[in-house]
Structure formats: C-alpha cells, structure tokens
Amino acid sequence: MKPERGPLRVALLGCGTVGSEVVRLLNEQADDLAARVGTPLELAGVAVRRPERVRAGVDPELVTTDAQALVTRDDVDIVVEVIGGIEPARTLILEAMKTGKSVVTANKALLAEDGATLFAAAREYGADLYYEASVAGAIPLLRPLRESLVGDHVHRVLGIVNGTTNYILDQMDSAGAGFNEALEEAQSLGYAEADPTADVEGFDAAAKAAILAQLAFHTPVTAADVHREGITEVSAADVAGAKGMDCVVKLLAICERVPSEDGRNGRGVSVRVYPAMIPRTHPLASVREAYNAVFVEAESAGSLMFYGAGAGGAPTASAVLGDLVAVARNVVGGTPGPVEVTYAKLPVLPMGETVTRYYIHLDVTDEAGVLATVAEEFARHEVSIQAVRQVGLGEEAQLVVVTHRAPDAALSAVVRGLRGLDSVREVASVMRVEGEE
C-alpha cells in the first residue's frame, strides 16, 4: 500500500483581486479540494507588497514580503503566481521550477512575452506549468486547446478575450456611456489590469491572442508578433455608425491559419487584435459586459464556442483553482502534465497580407461626380465595394462604403487615397468588418 502523503503546500505570490479570491476558495473548499486531490492543499506562505494590510482568511504569520525566499523554501510544493507583469514574476517562476516546484500562473503578459523560457524551464526541471486563468478568465479554453483538441487541426480561433474593453464598448453601445466613465466602472469591478492601458490599447488581448495562436497552431508566437489596435480611437460616431449598419463594435482577437495552395499547414498564421464591426445577429454581438466568448474552428471538431466570465477576481480564481487541483493531482500521482511543443514553426504573416473588409464613413462635398471619384479610388487598388449609401445632402452629405474582402494593405491604401481627394472633406470613420459577408 502507498504511504499516505502529507498536505501539499502552496505558496501564493500576490494577494490582490485574484490572489484574495484564491485564498477564499482554498479556505472555503478545503475539504472538497482535499478529497479531489487525495491530500489537503495548505497555504505555506503568501507573498505581498504591503504586509501591514489585513487580508481576510490569511493567517498574518504566513505573510511575507520576501517572495524569492518563499518560492525556494523546501516545504513548498506548488507556487501560484498572481502578481502580474514581467519581473519579478519571471524570476520567481523560474526559481520555483529550478527547485522542483510546479507553477500555476494567470500572467498572460509574461507568457506572451517570454513563454519560451518558462516552457523550456518546465521541461528541463520536470515541473508543470499551468495557465488557464491567463486567457478568458474562468472559461476553460486553454485546456481544451492543450489537451482535448490536440489531436485535431485548428484553423481559426476568434473571439472577445478582454473583459474591460468589452465592458466599455457595451456601455458605450447600450447606455451611451462615455469612455472614461465606463473604464472607471470596469476598474472598480476588478476587471482591468493594474495599468488599464494594457486593456484599452489592446496589449492584454494581444498577449492572449499570442498564447491562443501558439497553442492552436503549435508554433511560436509572442505578443510582439501580434498586430494590435486598441479601442481608444473608437469614437461615439463609430459606435453610432455601427448601429446604423445594424452592427456592434467589439474588440476581437483573431488567430488564423492562412492556407497555401498546396500545403496542409498553410502559408503561415495571422494573429491580430482590433476593434471591428460585427452584425448584431452574430453570436459575438450578444456578449455583454465583461463576458468573453471564443470560437475555435477545427478540421474534425467543427466550430466550438466557449463563453463565460472573462475577468474578475472570483471567476479568475476558479480557473486558478482548477489548475491547482490538476497540478496537485499530478504531484500526488507522480505524473507530469502536458508540455508545450512548438514544432510547426509557421511564419506570422504581416497585417498587410491579411484579408479583411472595411467600413468607411466619408464627409463629402455634395456635387456631381463625387461618387465616381470615390469609387475610382477603390478600383485603383482593386478593392471591390459591397455596398455604398449616401446620407444627408449639401453640407451634411456623407457616404458610407462597405467593401468586400481585400488585403489590408490595399484597404489602407484606399483610405490614404480618399484622404487626398478634394471631394472628401473628412474620412470620419474607418473600421474593419468581421462576421459573415
């Protein structure tokens, strides 16, 4: 008979929005967790920046400001990193793995910037590295990609992966709220990153897109490879323009395998994050508040949709706990978890080669021939127009143009050309259009 092992000792790094919920769940569900793992999970220490702060459910004796000492302690089995940022998180995770500990992290910024170093260390030291919470909060998405779908051939991952920006865009669309007011609400609800620039400028979604693309296509992708546009330039006019088209504006993350004529693996991958219009009838249009939703399209599985809470302390802690139990079971059973492989080495293609559609809203002079001049600019770059509509007359004359799919470089060239036309007073709004044509 196997000797009964003692409790598994967990070091928690960071006790903010997510960390404090991890502590609550560890305390409230201690008996269930012990039964599921086969041995109790016990907090060995909690590394914080401000030790004087009273933290519910945390024995003050466990609190330390010396995270480095905590992760290398012999009586620690598993490290949970919810500090965020690159350093000291990276060094702490590497130190933990070097001393044989498995790690659970929610840190998408670090995984997307330097995941390769972490995965290499996990392989070298035989440690597990689990990070379900890093993308789409509570939604089980990385485990399905990493395990359930690993035998399939994924073509596309597309969705809403940032709760803060979805909350802001939703408030602008449904309540007519201002950008700053909606951002403050998202911050107070615990959705935003410590520096919300990461959310509104699309860095957070780009990091998540890199993680998703790497897992989906088994190819190295870092945050720097991702084409990124945030939502700070999305104006009330853009939101109104979308409404006029029966569309809604969403910040989308899109990871696609770009097919080649003959190769099954494709020519490369396109990984991008930008605000785009999608029809109100599209399932992603009904994703409200800080919810996330992601479609995964795979050759044999077909189209799968994942939906749920993408941000917030408790939902994110749920994903952390799920990983913690998985890692703890691996420790108890002496079986390692999955290891990342990025054998495919597909190039990440430039944005200019990506095929998309544009919505363009122009203030024009209301005189004969304007439409022809505008249409000529599209034709010059071989961009075909799907629909054109004139709104208003005289000083108020406006043209709304929606294109068919074309390379992004050609569409950008059209917009540059339009800006140079005398008959175009202003290019009032330009936005990509996603969803079915």
Ligand SMILES: NC(=O)C1=CN([C@@H]2O[C@H](COP(=O)(O)OP(=O)(O)OC[C@H]3O[C@@H](n4cnc5c(N)ncnc54)[C@H](O)[C@@H]3O)[C@@H](O)[C@H]2O)C=CC1
């Ligand atoms: N809040 C959310 O909805 C989600 C957050 N995440 C990720 O989870 C991680 C944590 O996020 P939050 O809890 O929201 O951030 P937070 O800012 O509320 O908490 C981080 C905590 O770490 C502490 N800290 C910073 N440096 C430290 C150090 N050297 N030693 C010890 N403690 C230190 C800070 O004082 C703070 O209390 C980040 O990587 C974030 O991207 C992931 C998914 C959702």
Ligand SMILES: N[C@@H](CC=O)C(=O)O
């Ligand atoms: N700031 C992030 C938190 C979860 O990843 C978001 O808003 O989605």
Ligand code: NA
């Ligand atoms: Na998740």
